[in-house]
Amino acid sequence: MRRTPLSIVIGLAVGLAWPTASHAFPDKDITFIIPYTAGGGFDRTVRALAPYMEKYLPKKVNVVPRNVPGAGGRKGIAQLFRAKPDGHTIAVFNMPGMAIPPLLGQKVSYDLAKVSWIARLARGTYALMVGSKSAIKSLDDIKNLGRPLKITTTGLGSTGHTAGVVASTVMGFDFKMLTGYKGAKQFILAAVRGDGDASYVLVTTVRKYHEAGDARMLVTFEKNSSFPGVPTARAAGFAELEGMSLERLVGGPPGVPADRIAILEAAILKAMADPELKEKTKKRPYLPANAAETAKRAEGVLEFYLKYKSAIAKQKG
Amino acid sequence: MFEALGSGLALLFTWQGTLYLCLGVFVGLIFGAVPGLGGTTAIALLMPLTFGMEPWLAITMIGGVMGATSFGGSVSAILLNTPGIAPNAATCFDGYPLAQQGKAGMAIGAAAAASSTGGLIGIFTLVAIIPIAKQIVLSFGPPEFFMLAMLGLSAIAVSTGNSFLRGLISALFGLMLALVGYDAVSGGYRFTADIEYLYDGIPLVPALVGLFALSEMINLTVKGGTVAEAAPSRAITGVLPGILSVYRNWPILLRGSAIGTFIGALPGVGGTVASFLAYTATVQTAKDRDSFGKGNIKGVIAPESANNAKDGGSLVPTLSFGIPGSAESAIFLGVLILHGIEPGPMLLIEEEEVVVSIVLALTASTVLASAFGLMVTRQLSMVTLVNVNILVPAVVSVALVGVYALQGQFGDVVLAMVFGIVGFLMIRFEFPRITLVIALVLGELAERSYHQSIAMADGDWTVFFVREISLLLFVVTALCLLLPALRYAFGRRRAGEGGA
Numbered sequence: 001m002r003r004t005p006l007s008i009v010i011g012l013a014v015g016l017a018w019p020t021a022s023h024a025f026p027d028k029d030i031t032f033i034i035p036y037t038a039g040g041g042f043d044r045t046v047r048a049l050a051p052y053m054e055k056y057l058p059k060k061v062n063v064v065p066r067n068v069p070g071a072g073g074r075k076g077i078a079q080l081f082r083a084k085p086d087g088h089t090i091a092v093f094n095m096p097g098m099a100i101p102p103l104l105g106q107k108v109s110y111d112l113a114k115v116s117w118i119a120r121l122a123r124g125t126y127a128l129m130v131g132s133k134s135a136i137k138s139l140d141d142i143k144n145l146g147r148p149l150k151i152t153t154t155g156l157g158s159t160g161h162t163a164g165v166v167a168s169t170v171m172g173f174d175f176k177m178l179t180g181y182k183g184a185k186q187f188i189l190a191a192v193r194g195d196g197d198a199s200y201v202l203v204t205t206v207r208k209y210h211e212a213g214d215a216r217m218l219v220t221f222e223k224n225s226s227f228p229g230v231p232t233a234r235a236a237g238f239a240e241l242e243g244m245s246l247e248r249l250v251g252g253p254p255g256v257p258a259d260r261i262a263i264l265e266a267a268i269l270k271a272m273a274d275p276e277l278k279e280k281t282k283k284r285p286y287l288p289a290n291a292a293e294t295a296k297r298a299e300g301v302l303e304f305y306l307k308y309k310s311a312i313a314k315q316k317g
Numbered sequence: 318m319f320e321a322l323g324s325g326l327a328l329l330f331t332w333q334g335t336l337y338l339c340l341g342v343f344v345g346l347i348f349g350a351v352p353g354l355g356g357t358t359a360i361a362l363l364m365p366l367t368f369g370m371e372p373w374l375a376i377t378m379i380g381g382v383m384g385a386t387s388f389g390g391s392v393s394a395i396l397l398n399t400p401g402i403a404p405n406a407a408t409c410f411d412g413y414p415l416a417q418q419g420k421a422g423m424a425i426g427a428a429a430a431a432s433s434t435g436g437l438i439g440i441f442t443l444v445a446i447i448p449i450a451k452q453i454v455l456s457f458g459p460p461e462f463f464m465l466a467m468l469g470l471s472a473i474a475v476s477t478g479n480s481f482l483r484g485l486i487s488a489l490f491g492l493m494l495a496l497v498g499y500d501a502v503s504g505g506y507r508f509t510a511d512i513e514y515l516y517d518g519i520p521l522v523p524a525l526v527g528l529f530a531l532s533e534m535i536n537l538t539v540k541g542g543t544v545a546e547a548a549p550s551r552a553i554t555g556v557l558p559g560i561l562s563v564y565r566n567w568p569i570l571l572r573g574s575a576i577g578t579f580i581g582a583l584p585g586v587g588g589t590v591a592s593f594l595a596y597t598a599t600v601q602t603a604k605d606r607d608s609f610g611k612g613n614i615k616g617v618i619a620p621e622s623a624n625n626a627k628d629g630g631s632l633v634p635t636l637s638f639g640i641p642g643s644a645e646s647a648i649f650l651g652v653l654i655l656h657g658i659e660p661g662p663m664l665l666i667e668e669e670e671v672v673v674s675i676v677l678a679l680t681a682s683t684v685l686a687s688a689f690g691l692m693v694t695r696q697l698s699m700v701t702l703v704n705v706n707i708l709v710p711a712v713v714s715v716a717l718v719g720v721y722a723l724q725g726q727f728g729d730v731v732l733a734m735v736f737g738i739v740g741f742l743m744i745r746f747e748f749p750r751i752t753l754v755i756a757l758v759l760g761e762l763a764e765r766s767y768h769q770s771i772a773m774a775d776g777d778w779t780v781f782f783v784r785e786i787s788l789l790l791f792v793v794t795a796l797c798l799l800l801p802a803l804r805y806a807f808g809r810r811r812a813g814e815g816g817a
Binding site: 181189 | 503651657726
């Protein structure tokens with residue numbers, strides 16, 4: 001009988017400690033959903049980050065990258081939306097990739113306006129390329145082509161396809177999309193090979209092909225051109241294309257408590273600033289942004305593509 | 318180059334190099350043998366381990382995996398009629414009947430010798446054609462891919478088994494299945510019944526596991542007994558004759574390796590097509606065509622030499638353009654990037670060490686994998702003597718776990734089970750499963766490249782015949798289809814003359 005009070009005390013102590021324990025976030029491993037296959041750009045961005053993120057979390061837990069590929073990224077994001085909003089499940093978002101299906105009138109099981117945005121990892125800028133043996137040497141050559149410009153790309157509804165439609169519309173091209181390539185490297189090769197004329201590509205992806213002399217750049221949507229002698233979109237008179245980008249944003253399901261977002265945000269930002277990680281990723285550097293700015297970027301991307309909704313929807317056969 | 322080769326060899330023979338190579342080979346063998354897992358999963362799982370390693374060491378380990386998986390997969394194809402990885406599917410046709418006759422040792426011996434020799438031929442070809450790799454990759458556009466798919470589909474004609482009509486029905490069923498999912502041309506989703514799982518189409522590996530592994534297990538349960546029907550002797554022998562049979566049939570070995578290397582070098586076609594083509598080419602040109610599918614050792618040699626040779630071939634686009642030639646080389650590129658090496662057209666020039674490491678690791682791995690495999694052939698072959706009451710639950714659970722581990726998708730498990738039942742019904746009603754698989758594998762490639770060809774030619778279908786390589790492939794396809802008919806006609810006339 002003497003023990004009874006003790007057990008009550010313990011019980012009480014545990015009971016009282018319970019709410020404080022839940023503040024000690026994170027209290028278990030964090031699942032980091034990558035909605036694409038292993039080995040790709042999104043996968044690499046997250047996998048390199050994960051061990052450094054662990055280093056800067058207030059408690060020692062694992063950050064476990066998990067590939068949930070399928071349906072152009074929608075499967076993974078749908079899975080995130082089904083997870084508990086306790087901060088232990090987060091995902092990397094492809095913006096505008098995730099915003100395009102709704103623009104095309106397709107049903108999705110997530111709502112981008114409700115995501116708990118945490119941070120930005122990277123931002124990709126596009127450029128327009130042709131094969132180095134192509135007769136097309138400038139934007140003017142495209143205008144004087146006398147036939148539609150054939151643009152090699154992945155499938156309708158994909159990020160690359162949409163970017164191509166929007167940019168071609170802005171620049172006033174007569175164009176036709178040549179679809180069905182499995183990824184950026186495949187459609188760059190297709191343009192070099194001459195299946196089509198040109199390709200819209202991420203600057204980081206095309207750089208090597210340009211250096212090797214396989215690709216000729218016509219225009220870059222960067223603020224300052226990183227290709228010698230290649231004009232920027234602004235210089236060519238299409239300043240709005242600077243706003244067209246591929247953002248790699250981190251978010252949680254709707255309703256993650258603000259204090260937990262702050263903990264995750266701090267860990268991710270500190271990880272990206274880690275000199276060791278910076279050295280490892282110097283060829284494809286991170287471009288951090290905090291939670292507030294990330295939310296703003298997500299909204300900005302949505303607005304940008306919404307403007308071209310009719311051009312995008314027109315491609316649907 | 319020779320200097321780099323020397324230092325690369327020296328690195329490989331350090332204790333670390335040898336250890337990680339063997340580790341890679343070991344993991345590759347196991348992941349290859351377990352249906353559903355495969356090299357891609359193995360490399361994806363090993364990738365985080367390589368974080369702290371020197372790039373060459375990581376690449377050595379990955380090369381070990383790449384070179385070993387297809388031999389690992391052939392063992393389960395032969396013993397259990399279950400391709401460990403998709404490119405081993407063609408090995409089942411003759412490998413499994415051999416196992417049923419109690420000649421598993423011979424089949425595995427042949428597979429080991431064909432794999433390692435084919436792999437070596439693939440790598441030597443790779444090294445030889447690196448200088449002209451770019452031109453090769455650039456000369457294959459959508460029309461050529463379409464014709465290649467047609468050539469592959471023509472294989473259906475010789476794979477139909479006893480009933481031509483049933484074979485065609487299976488093939489058409491396979492083509493229908495290939496249409497399921499996202500269509501890149503229209504952007505629409507076809508035949509998905511609004512199920513999100515089907516958005517990306519019917520995944521090949523779970524389908525294969527169902528069609529071959531699970532259906533075979535159901536069939537065995539119904540029949541009872543053991544895999545090896547012919548009263549098998551306790552001591553399983555025949556490994557050496559198996560090995561020797563490969564070199565006795567050197568034209569088949571060479572052709573299989575050539576097909577494997579060539580198909581491997583084309584981005585987006587893959588080892589499954591390579592081994593099917595090698596198999597069909599062998600059947601079509603053989604004098605004893607009727608013995609195929611019933612345990613002809615040549616039917617093991619051809620696909621096994623092809624699916625290992627494709628590893629060397631698949632590095633052609635990888636090294637010259639940074640474009641993966643296979644799923645394994647895709648993830649290999651991911652590993653390079655993790656280590657700060659940018660794949661792409663400059664890789665050959667800037668990162669000689671990397672190129673030498675992967676070539677050496679692949680070379681060593683193809684030989685090591687076969688050697689490891691042969692050491693345990695006897696023990697492995699015992700599987701065919703195990704009573705089905707023990708074998709079936711074990712294989713089914715391992716196969717389903719493998720399917721689940723592939724992507725962590727429960728849908729894959731359900732799909733595998735559905736295909737298991739479909740496969741069993743096909744066995745029961747004597748519909749060949751193989752024509753279904755050929756159509757399922759090639760249907761998507763055929764459709765996509767057809768659309769692309771027509772789009773790039775602005776609707777002019779002659780695009781398939783005005784390009785030299787495309788035309789050549791068309792002629793080869795036509796010959797493949799006509800040859801048996803011609804031979805039949807000639808054979809009859811000759812027989813007629815003899816009789817007169």
